[in-house]
Amino acid sequence: xxxxxxxxxxxxxxxxxxxxxxxxxxxxxxxxxxxxxxxxxxxxxxxxxxxxxxxxxxxxxxxxxxxxxxxxxxxxxxxxxxxxxxxxxxxxxxxxxxxxxxxxxxxxxxxxxxxxxxxxxxxxxxxxxxxxxxxxxxxxxxxxxxxxxxxxxxxxxxxxxxxxxxxxxxxxxxxxxxxxxxxxxxxxxxxxxxxxxxxxxxxxxxxxxxxxxxxxxxxxxxxxxxxxxxxxxxxxxxxxxxxxxxxxxxxxxxxxxxxxxxxxxxxxxxxxxxxxxxxxxxxxxxxxxxxxxxxxxxxxxxxxxxxxxxxxxxxxxxxxxxxxxxxxxxxxxxxxx
Numbered sequence: 001x002x003x004x005x006x007x008x009x010x011x012x013x014x015x016x017x018x019x020x021x022x023x024x025x026x027x028x029x030x031x032x033x034x035x036x037x038x039x040x041x042x043x044x045x046x047x048x049x050x051x052x053x054x055x056x057x058x059x060x061x062x063x064x065x066x067x068x069x070x071x072x073x074x075x076x077x078x079x080x081x082x083x084x085x086x087x088x089x090x091x092x093x094x095x096x097x098x099x100x101x102x103x104x105x106x107x108x109x110x111x112x113x114x115x116x117x118x119x120x121x122x123x124x125x126x127x128x129x130x131x132x133x134x135x136x137x138x139x140x141x142x143x144x145x146x147x148x149x150x151x152x153x154x155x156x157x158x159x160x161x162x163x164x165x166x167x168x169x170x171x172x173x174x175x176x177x178x179x180x181x182x183x184x185x186x187x188x189x190x191x192x193x194x195x196x197x198x199x200x201x202x203x204x205x206x207x208x209x210x211x212x213x214x215x216x217x218x219x220x221x222x223x224x225x226x227x228x229x230x231x232x233x234x235x236x237x238x239x240x241x242x243x244x245x246x247x248x249x250x251x252x253x254x255x256x257x258x259x260x261x262x263x264x265x266x267x268x269x270x271x272x273x274x275x276x277x278x279x280x281x282x283x284x285x286x287x288x289x290x291x292x293x294x295x296x297x298x299x300x301x302x303x304x305x306x307x308x309x310x311x312x313x314x315x316x317x318x319x320x321x322x323x324x325x326x327x328x329x330x331x332x333x334x335x336x337x
Contacts, residue, residue: 001039001040001167001193002114002167002168002169002170002193003170003192003193003194004040004041004052004193005041005167006114006193007051007052008024008041008042008043008051008052009102009107009110011043011045011051012043012100012101012102013102013107015045015046016101016102020045020046020047021045021046021071021099022043022044022045022046022099022100022101023043023044023045023067023070023071023097023098023099023100024041024042024043024044024097024098024099024100024138024150025041025042025043025044025054025063025067025095025096025097026039026040026041026054026095026096026098026124026138026163027039027040027041027054027093027094027095028078028094028095028096028124028126028161028163029093029094029126029128029161029163030091030092030093030094031091031092031094032091032092036053036054036055038163038165039122039163039165040052040053040054040055041054042054042060042063043100044063044064044067046071048064050064054093054095055093059081059093059095062081063079063081063095063097066079066097066131067097070097070098070099074099075133076096076097076098076099076133076134076135076136076137076151077096077097077131077132077133077134077136078094078095078096078097078126078127078128078129078130078131078132078134078136079094079095079097079130079131080092080093080094080095080129080130080131081093081095094126094128096124096126096136096137096138098136098137098138098150098151099150099151099152100150100151101150101151102150103148105148106140106148109142109146109148110140110142113142113143114169114170116143117169117170117172117229117233118142118143118169119143119166119167119168119169120140120141120142120143120166120167121140121141121164121165121166121167122138122139122140122141122164122165122167123138123139123140123141123162123163123164123165124136124137124138124162124163124165125137125138125160125161125162126160126161126163127159127160127161128161134160136151136160137149137150137151138150138151168233169195169233170193170194170195171192171193171194171195171233171234171235171320172194172195172196172197172233172234172235173189173194173195173196173197173234173235173236173237173316174197174198174199174234174235174236174237175189175196175197175198175199175236175237175239176199176236176237176238176239176240176249177198177199177200177237177238177239177240177241178198178200178201178204178205178206178210179239179241180305181239181264181305181308181309182198182211182239183210183211183212184305184306184308184309185237185239185305185308185309185312185313186198186211186212186213186214187212187213187309188306188309188310188313189213189309189313190212190213190214191213192313195215196211196213196214196215197214197215197216197217197218198211198214198216198217198218199218199219199220199225200217200218200219201219201221201240201245202219202220202221205219206219222245222248222249222251222252223248225249225252227252227253227256230253230256230257230258231257231258231259232259232320234258234259235258235259235260235261235262235316235319235320236253236258236260236261236262237261237262237263237264237296237312237316238250238261238262238263238264239264241264243265243269243272243273246263246265246273247273247276247277250263250273250277250292251277251280251281253288254277254281254284254288256288257287257288257291258288258291259291259319259320260291260293260315260316260319260320261291261292261293262293262294262296262297262312262315262316263292263293263294263295263296264294264295264296265294265295266295267294267295269294270294270295273292273294274289274292277289293315293319296312296315297311297312297314297315298311298314298315298318298325299311300314
Protein backbone atom coordinates (compact mmCIF):
# COMPACT_ATOMS: atom_id res chain seq x y z
CA UNK A 1 0.00 0.00 0.00
CA UNK A 2 3.02 2.27 -0.25
CA UNK A 3 1.65 3.63 -3.54
CA UNK A 4 -1.45 4.92 -1.73
CA UNK A 5 0.74 6.80 0.75
CA UNK A 6 2.75 8.23 -2.16
CA UNK A 7 -0.43 9.64 -3.69
CA UNK A 8 -1.52 11.10 -0.36
CA UNK A 9 1.83 12.82 0.20
CA UNK A 10 1.91 14.11 -3.37
CA UNK A 11 -1.53 15.69 -2.98
CA UNK A 12 -0.71 17.03 0.48
CA UNK A 13 2.26 18.94 -0.96
CA UNK A 14 0.05 20.41 -3.70
CA UNK A 15 -2.53 21.47 -1.11
CA UNK A 16 0.08 23.04 1.14
CA UNK A 17 1.43 25.04 -1.77
CA UNK A 18 -2.11 26.35 -2.29
CA UNK A 19 -2.36 27.28 1.37
CA UNK A 20 -4.90 24.56 2.17
CA UNK A 21 -4.84 22.56 5.38
CA UNK A 22 -4.80 18.75 5.22
CA UNK A 23 -6.31 16.08 7.44
CA UNK A 24 -5.34 12.41 7.38
CA UNK A 25 -7.87 9.67 8.17
CA UNK A 26 -6.48 6.23 9.04
CA UNK A 27 -8.34 3.06 9.91
CA UNK A 28 -6.46 1.97 13.04
CA UNK A 29 -8.69 -0.80 14.36
CA UNK A 30 -11.49 -3.06 13.16
CA UNK A 31 -14.06 -5.10 15.02
CA UNK A 32 -15.53 -7.73 12.72
CA UNK A 33 -15.04 -7.58 8.96
CA UNK A 34 -14.87 -4.76 6.45
CA UNK A 35 -14.16 -4.07 2.77
CA UNK A 36 -10.64 -2.94 3.69
CA UNK A 37 -8.40 -3.49 6.69
CA UNK A 38 -6.56 -1.32 9.24
CA UNK A 39 -3.78 0.73 7.69
CA UNK A 40 -5.82 2.22 4.84
CA UNK A 41 -5.83 6.01 4.60
CA UNK A 42 -7.43 8.97 2.91
CA UNK A 43 -6.37 12.60 2.71
CA UNK A 44 -8.95 15.34 3.12
CA UNK A 45 -8.13 18.89 2.13
CA UNK A 46 -9.64 22.07 3.52
CA UNK A 47 -11.82 22.44 0.43
CA UNK A 48 -13.23 18.98 1.32
CA UNK A 49 -11.76 17.23 -1.71
CA UNK A 50 -10.08 13.92 -0.94
CA UNK A 51 -7.52 11.40 -2.14
CA UNK A 52 -7.46 7.72 -1.20
CA UNK A 53 -10.18 5.61 0.37
CA UNK A 54 -10.80 3.64 3.55
CA UNK A 55 -13.66 1.55 2.18
CA UNK A 56 -15.48 0.83 -1.05
CA UNK A 57 -16.85 4.39 -1.06
CA UNK A 58 -19.58 4.18 1.55
CA UNK A 59 -17.69 5.53 4.59
CA UNK A 60 -15.77 8.41 3.03
CA UNK A 61 -18.58 11.02 3.07
CA UNK A 62 -19.15 10.42 6.77
CA UNK A 63 -15.44 10.81 7.55
CA UNK A 64 -15.20 14.03 5.53
CA UNK A 65 -18.19 15.43 7.43
CA UNK A 66 -16.75 14.50 10.81
CA UNK A 67 -13.29 15.87 9.93
CA UNK A 68 -14.52 19.48 9.98
CA UNK A 69 -13.75 19.90 13.70
CA UNK A 70 -10.16 18.83 13.11
CA UNK A 71 -9.74 21.56 10.49
CA UNK A 72 -11.30 24.09 12.86
CA UNK A 73 -9.53 23.17 16.11
CA UNK A 74 -6.40 21.32 14.91
CA UNK A 75 -7.21 18.61 17.46
CA UNK A 76 -6.89 14.92 16.45
CA UNK A 77 -9.79 12.64 17.25
CA UNK A 78 -10.98 9.06 16.88
CA UNK A 79 -14.37 8.20 15.45
CA UNK A 80 -16.15 4.92 14.79
CA UNK A 81 -18.26 3.83 11.87
CA UNK A 82 -20.61 0.93 12.41
CA UNK A 83 -21.21 -0.78 9.09
CA UNK A 84 -23.27 -3.64 10.44
CA UNK A 85 -26.57 -1.92 9.71
CA UNK A 86 -25.53 0.35 6.84
CA UNK A 87 -23.20 -1.68 4.64
CA UNK A 88 -22.65 -5.16 3.36
CA UNK A 89 -19.77 -5.37 5.86
CA UNK A 90 -20.06 -6.76 9.36
CA UNK A 91 -17.70 -4.58 11.35
CA UNK A 92 -16.98 -1.39 13.23
CA UNK A 93 -14.19 0.83 11.92
CA UNK A 94 -12.10 2.95 14.29
CA UNK A 95 -10.73 5.90 12.34
CA UNK A 96 -8.02 8.29 13.52
CA UNK A 97 -8.46 11.77 12.05
CA UNK A 98 -5.46 14.06 12.51
CA UNK A 99 -3.96 17.26 11.10
CA UNK A 100 -1.49 16.33 8.39
CA UNK A 101 1.53 18.44 7.48
CA UNK A 102 4.60 17.23 5.61
CA UNK A 103 7.91 19.07 5.85
CA UNK A 104 10.62 19.32 3.22
CA UNK A 105 12.82 17.14 5.41
CA UNK A 106 10.18 14.41 5.49
CA UNK A 107 9.64 14.56 1.73
CA UNK A 108 13.40 14.20 1.18
CA UNK A 109 13.63 11.21 3.55
CA UNK A 110 10.56 9.59 2.01
CA UNK A 111 11.89 10.01 -1.53
CA UNK A 112 15.27 8.57 -0.56
CA UNK A 113 13.68 5.53 1.10
CA UNK A 114 11.58 4.88 -2.00
CA UNK A 115 14.54 5.18 -4.35
CA UNK A 116 16.47 2.68 -2.20
CA UNK A 117 13.39 0.43 -1.99
CA UNK A 118 13.47 0.48 1.81
CA UNK A 119 10.56 -0.33 4.10
CA UNK A 120 9.22 2.15 6.64
CA UNK A 121 7.10 1.91 9.78
CA UNK A 122 4.04 3.96 10.66
CA UNK A 123 2.90 4.08 14.27
CA UNK A 124 -0.50 5.52 15.19
CA UNK A 125 -1.65 6.32 18.74
CA UNK A 126 -5.38 6.33 19.45
CA UNK A 127 -8.16 5.24 21.79
CA UNK A 128 -10.83 2.66 21.09
CA UNK A 129 -13.65 5.10 21.66
CA UNK A 130 -16.07 7.07 19.52
CA UNK A 131 -15.71 10.82 18.98
CA UNK A 132 -12.88 11.13 21.46
CA UNK A 133 -10.32 13.94 21.22
CA UNK A 134 -6.77 13.63 22.50
CA UNK A 135 -3.07 13.90 21.78
CA UNK A 136 -3.30 11.21 19.14
CA UNK A 137 -1.36 11.00 15.90
CA UNK A 138 0.95 9.12 13.57
CA UNK A 139 4.73 9.00 13.26
CA UNK A 140 6.91 7.52 10.52
CA UNK A 141 10.23 5.78 11.18
CA UNK A 142 12.67 5.10 8.36
CA UNK A 143 15.33 2.43 8.12
CA UNK A 144 18.04 4.93 9.13
CA UNK A 145 16.02 5.62 12.33
CA UNK A 146 14.88 9.06 11.18
CA UNK A 147 11.44 9.75 12.63
CA UNK A 148 8.79 12.28 11.67
CA UNK A 149 5.38 13.05 13.19
CA UNK A 150 2.45 14.26 11.12
CA UNK A 151 1.01 16.15 14.09
CA UNK A 152 2.85 18.29 16.61
CA UNK A 153 2.19 16.02 19.56
CA UNK A 154 2.38 12.22 19.56
CA UNK A 155 2.22 10.49 22.91
CA UNK A 156 3.03 6.98 24.03
CA UNK A 157 1.20 6.84 27.34
CA UNK A 158 -0.16 3.56 28.61
CA UNK A 159 -3.76 4.70 28.26
CA UNK A 160 -3.65 4.80 24.46
CA UNK A 161 -3.72 2.00 21.92
CA UNK A 162 -0.98 1.61 19.33
CA UNK A 163 -1.29 0.52 15.72
CA UNK A 164 1.97 -0.38 13.97
CA UNK A 165 2.23 -0.89 10.24
CA UNK A 166 5.30 -1.73 8.16
CA UNK A 167 5.04 -0.63 4.54
CA UNK A 168 7.22 -2.59 2.13
CA UNK A 169 8.59 -1.06 -1.07
CA UNK A 170 6.25 -1.15 -4.03
CA UNK A 171 6.05 -4.54 -5.72
CA UNK A 172 8.37 -4.56 -8.73
CA UNK A 173 7.52 -6.02 -12.13
CA UNK A 174 10.24 -6.40 -14.74
CA UNK A 175 8.84 -6.76 -18.24
CA UNK A 176 11.31 -8.06 -20.81
CA UNK A 177 9.97 -7.09 -24.20
CA UNK A 178 8.83 -3.95 -25.96
CA UNK A 179 5.86 -4.85 -28.12
CA UNK A 180 2.19 -3.86 -27.93
CA UNK A 181 1.29 -6.49 -25.30
CA UNK A 182 4.12 -5.30 -23.02
CA UNK A 183 2.67 -1.78 -23.12
CA UNK A 184 -0.76 -3.10 -22.09
CA UNK A 185 0.68 -5.15 -19.24
CA UNK A 186 2.70 -2.15 -18.07
CA UNK A 187 -0.44 0.00 -17.85
CA UNK A 188 -2.31 -2.62 -15.81
CA UNK A 189 0.57 -3.16 -13.39
CA UNK A 190 1.08 0.57 -12.92
CA UNK A 191 -2.61 0.94 -12.04
CA UNK A 192 -1.99 -1.40 -9.10
CA UNK A 193 0.81 0.85 -7.88
CA UNK A 194 3.56 -1.56 -8.93
CA UNK A 195 6.98 -0.29 -9.88
CA UNK A 196 7.42 -1.32 -13.51
CA UNK A 197 10.78 -1.68 -15.25
CA UNK A 198 10.97 -2.42 -18.97
CA UNK A 199 13.88 -4.15 -20.68
CA UNK A 200 13.83 -3.86 -24.46
CA UNK A 201 16.13 -5.14 -27.19
CA UNK A 202 19.15 -3.08 -28.18
CA UNK A 203 18.11 -3.58 -31.80
CA UNK A 204 14.69 -2.07 -31.07
CA UNK A 205 15.25 0.28 -28.17
CA UNK A 206 12.30 2.19 -26.74
CA UNK A 207 11.82 5.31 -24.62
CA UNK A 208 10.08 5.83 -21.28
CA UNK A 209 7.33 7.72 -23.12
CA UNK A 210 6.50 4.51 -25.01
CA UNK A 211 5.36 2.80 -21.79
CA UNK A 212 2.81 4.84 -19.79
CA UNK A 213 3.19 4.04 -16.09
CA UNK A 214 6.72 2.62 -16.32
CA UNK A 215 9.40 3.80 -13.89
CA UNK A 216 12.36 2.85 -16.06
CA UNK A 217 13.06 1.66 -19.59
CA UNK A 218 16.46 0.27 -20.57
CA UNK A 219 17.86 -1.45 -23.66
CA UNK A 220 19.99 -4.47 -22.86
CA UNK A 221 20.91 -7.83 -24.32
CA UNK A 222 20.60 -11.12 -22.38
CA UNK A 223 24.35 -11.68 -22.85
CA UNK A 224 25.32 -8.51 -20.98
CA UNK A 225 22.47 -7.89 -18.55
CA UNK A 226 23.16 -8.15 -14.82
CA UNK A 227 20.14 -8.91 -12.65
CA UNK A 228 20.36 -7.69 -9.05
CA UNK A 229 18.06 -7.80 -6.03
CA UNK A 230 15.59 -10.24 -7.57
CA UNK A 231 13.60 -11.30 -4.50
CA UNK A 232 10.12 -12.16 -3.23
CA UNK A 233 8.98 -8.58 -3.84
CA UNK A 234 9.68 -8.83 -7.55
CA UNK A 235 8.33 -10.71 -10.57
CA UNK A 236 9.53 -10.99 -14.16
CA UNK A 237 7.61 -11.60 -17.35
CA UNK A 238 9.31 -12.47 -20.64
CA UNK A 239 7.42 -11.14 -23.64
CA UNK A 240 10.05 -11.33 -26.37
CA UNK A 241 8.01 -13.57 -28.70
CA UNK A 242 11.33 -15.33 -29.34
CA UNK A 243 12.15 -18.72 -27.84
CA UNK A 244 15.90 -18.17 -28.22
CA UNK A 245 15.80 -14.79 -26.47
CA UNK A 246 13.62 -16.16 -23.68
CA UNK A 247 16.05 -19.02 -23.10
CA UNK A 248 18.98 -16.63 -22.88
CA UNK A 249 17.22 -14.48 -20.30
CA UNK A 250 16.24 -17.54 -18.24
CA UNK A 251 19.89 -18.62 -18.23
CA UNK A 252 20.88 -15.12 -17.06
CA UNK A 253 18.36 -15.45 -14.22
CA UNK A 254 19.32 -18.99 -13.16
CA UNK A 255 21.46 -17.85 -10.21
CA UNK A 256 18.75 -15.56 -8.86
CA UNK A 257 15.90 -16.48 -6.52
CA UNK A 258 12.77 -15.03 -8.10
CA UNK A 259 9.28 -15.74 -6.86
CA UNK A 260 7.79 -15.64 -10.32
CA UNK A 261 9.10 -15.76 -13.89
CA UNK A 262 6.36 -15.76 -16.50
CA UNK A 263 7.03 -16.63 -20.12
CA UNK A 264 4.63 -16.29 -23.04
CA UNK A 265 4.40 -19.20 -25.42
CA UNK A 266 2.82 -22.55 -26.13
CA UNK A 267 2.73 -25.36 -23.52
CA UNK A 268 4.71 -27.58 -25.91
CA UNK A 269 7.80 -25.38 -25.48
CA UNK A 270 8.00 -25.81 -21.71
CA UNK A 271 9.81 -29.18 -21.67
CA UNK A 272 12.21 -28.03 -24.38
CA UNK A 273 13.01 -24.90 -22.38
CA UNK A 274 13.79 -26.87 -19.22
CA UNK A 275 15.94 -29.41 -21.10
CA UNK A 276 18.02 -26.75 -22.82
CA UNK A 277 18.31 -24.75 -19.61
CA UNK A 278 20.02 -27.72 -17.94
CA UNK A 279 22.47 -27.95 -20.83
CA UNK A 280 23.70 -24.42 -20.10
CA UNK A 281 23.00 -24.32 -16.34
CA UNK A 282 23.23 -27.91 -15.01
CA UNK A 283 23.15 -26.61 -11.43
CA UNK A 284 19.79 -24.87 -11.82
CA UNK A 285 17.77 -25.71 -8.73
CA UNK A 286 14.32 -27.23 -8.48
CA UNK A 287 13.18 -24.09 -6.68
CA UNK A 288 14.25 -22.03 -9.68
CA UNK A 289 12.32 -24.27 -12.06
CA UNK A 290 9.26 -24.00 -9.82
CA UNK A 291 9.40 -20.22 -10.19
CA UNK A 292 8.92 -20.47 -13.98
CA UNK A 293 5.33 -20.19 -15.19
CA UNK A 294 4.92 -20.90 -18.88
CA UNK A 295 2.59 -20.27 -20.53
CA UNK A 296 2.15 -17.30 -18.20
CA UNK A 297 -1.26 -16.41 -16.81
CA UNK A 298 -4.38 -17.99 -15.38
CA UNK A 299 -6.76 -19.91 -17.60
CA UNK A 300 -9.63 -17.43 -17.73
CA UNK A 301 -10.26 -17.42 -21.47
CA UNK A 302 -8.17 -14.31 -22.10
CA UNK A 303 -7.89 -13.34 -25.76
CA UNK A 304 -6.92 -9.68 -26.18
CA UNK A 305 -3.59 -8.22 -24.98
CA UNK A 306 -5.49 -6.43 -22.22
CA UNK A 307 -7.17 -9.64 -21.05
CA UNK A 308 -3.91 -11.57 -21.22
CA UNK A 309 -2.34 -8.87 -19.07
CA UNK A 310 -5.10 -9.32 -16.49
CA UNK A 311 -4.57 -13.11 -16.45
CA UNK A 312 -0.81 -12.63 -15.90
CA UNK A 313 -1.30 -10.07 -13.13
CA UNK A 314 -3.83 -12.38 -11.43
CA UNK A 315 -1.39 -15.29 -11.55
CA UNK A 316 1.42 -13.19 -10.08
CA UNK A 317 -0.83 -12.12 -7.20
CA UNK A 318 -1.87 -15.72 -6.56
CA UNK A 319 1.78 -16.85 -6.49
CA UNK A 320 3.19 -14.11 -4.26
CA UNK A 321 0.29 -14.43 -1.82
CA UNK A 322 0.27 -18.23 -1.90
CA UNK A 323 -3.37 -18.54 -2.97
CA UNK A 324 -4.97 -21.20 -5.13
CA UNK A 325 -7.35 -19.29 -7.45
CA UNK A 326 -11.05 -20.13 -7.34
CA UNK A 327 -14.35 -18.25 -7.42
CA UNK A 328 -15.21 -16.44 -4.18
CA UNK A 329 -18.77 -17.78 -4.49
CA UNK A 330 -17.36 -21.10 -3.28
CA UNK A 331 -16.01 -19.53 -0.10
CA UNK A 332 -17.69 -19.88 3.25
CA UNK A 333 -16.71 -17.53 6.06
CA UNK A 334 -14.34 -14.60 5.75
CA UNK A 335 -12.62 -13.62 2.49
CA UNK A 336 -9.43 -12.50 4.28
CA UNK A 337 -7.95 -14.89 6.81
